[in-house]
Amino acid sequence: MLFLIPQSIHAALSGDLASHWGNGSVPSLIHPEVVWPAIFHHDNGWIVTDRSPPIDPETKRPLSFLDTPTELAHEIWTKSIEGAARISPFAQYLIAEHFMSLREHSHAADTPAGQRFVHKYEELCDTWRDNWESRHPLCNDQEVKLAIEQLRFFDWFSLWLCLDERTEPHTFEETPAHLPLTVTPQPEDTMQVDPWxxxxxxxxxxxxxxxxxxxxxxxxxxxxxxMNDWCRMEWLFVPAS
Known part of the structure; x- marks a missing residue:
């Protein structure tokens, strides 16, 4: 059997993982009134596509987001970025930076389509950031960098859970706290986390x-x-000690 998790649901899981984040030793979300909804909604552009998933012509299986054709990915990412306007220009900035990074580290980075996408949003990102900073003059480069790191981390954390059944410990070396985070699967979908x-x-x-x-x-x-059997997967995170 295949378990098809919509991208918008994966993004919502990213937001759930970001909830209650930070406890003194681990920095809380920066500007949570913007960063948290940006994390939660960063894949909303997938909603329409996920309702009618494309089929990979080679595998004859539902097309993975990892194999989405470049132009279709850009169309979907654009919807996500444009939709974030209802949150804040800073949310648009963060989500666009996230997708530009994905494109710049992909096989399509040097293609004409890839270059057009990156160049388009490099210019728009400057405008969105200027807009945000004009209203929040105390927002500095360090805070902006942390916000981007937090979106990327929770996106990857969610994908790690969704892409496979996890039975072995995994250490996230790159975290917003710059502190390795080890997740150790336990029976009954429990995950021990160290440090908490x-x-x-x-x-x-x-x-x-x-x-x-x-x-x-x-x-x-x-x-x-x-597509008529809607199922649920869940995890309980607890401290390692």
């Missing part, structure tokens, strides 16, 4: 997705026939 980064004594999170047969699919309509 949240300001609660435990954290319970979950995602939903469609459970579909692992078979060849002719097209999206063929897949939609099978």
């Amino acid at each position: 980064p949240w300001n609660t004594d435990h954290l319970h999170v979950a995602v939903g997705g469609y459970l579909v047969p692992d078979r060849d699919y002719e097209d999206t309509d063929d897949l939609l026939i099978e």
Whole structure:
């Protein structure tokens, strides 16, 4: 069976992981009134696509976000960035910086489409940041860098949970606290975390997705026939000691 987790649900998990983050030894979210909703909604551009997932013509399986064609990815990312305008120009800045980084480190970085995307948002990001800083003059480069790091970290943390069943300990070497974070799976979907980064004594999170047969699919309509079993995955994070 395949478990199809919509990208917007993965992003919501990123936001849940960011909730209650920080406890003195680990820095809290910077400007949480903007950074938290930016994390939570950074993949909202996927909502329409996830309702009718494309099929990979080679594998005959639902197309992974990792293999999304360049132009389609840019279209989806653009929707996410434009949608963040309802949050703040700083949210647009953060999400655009996040996607530009993904493109710059991808196989399409040097393609004409990749270059157009990056150049377009480099200019817009300058405008959005200037807009934000004109209203928040005390926001400095260090805070901006931390905000970007926090979005990227929680995005990866969520993906790590969603992409596979985790049975071995994993250490996140690059964290917003610049402090390695080790997650050790335990029975019954419990995860021990060392050091403990949240300001609660435990954290319970979950995602939903469609459970579909692992078979060849002719097209999206063929897949939609099978997308009727909505399931849930959940994790309980607890301190390591």
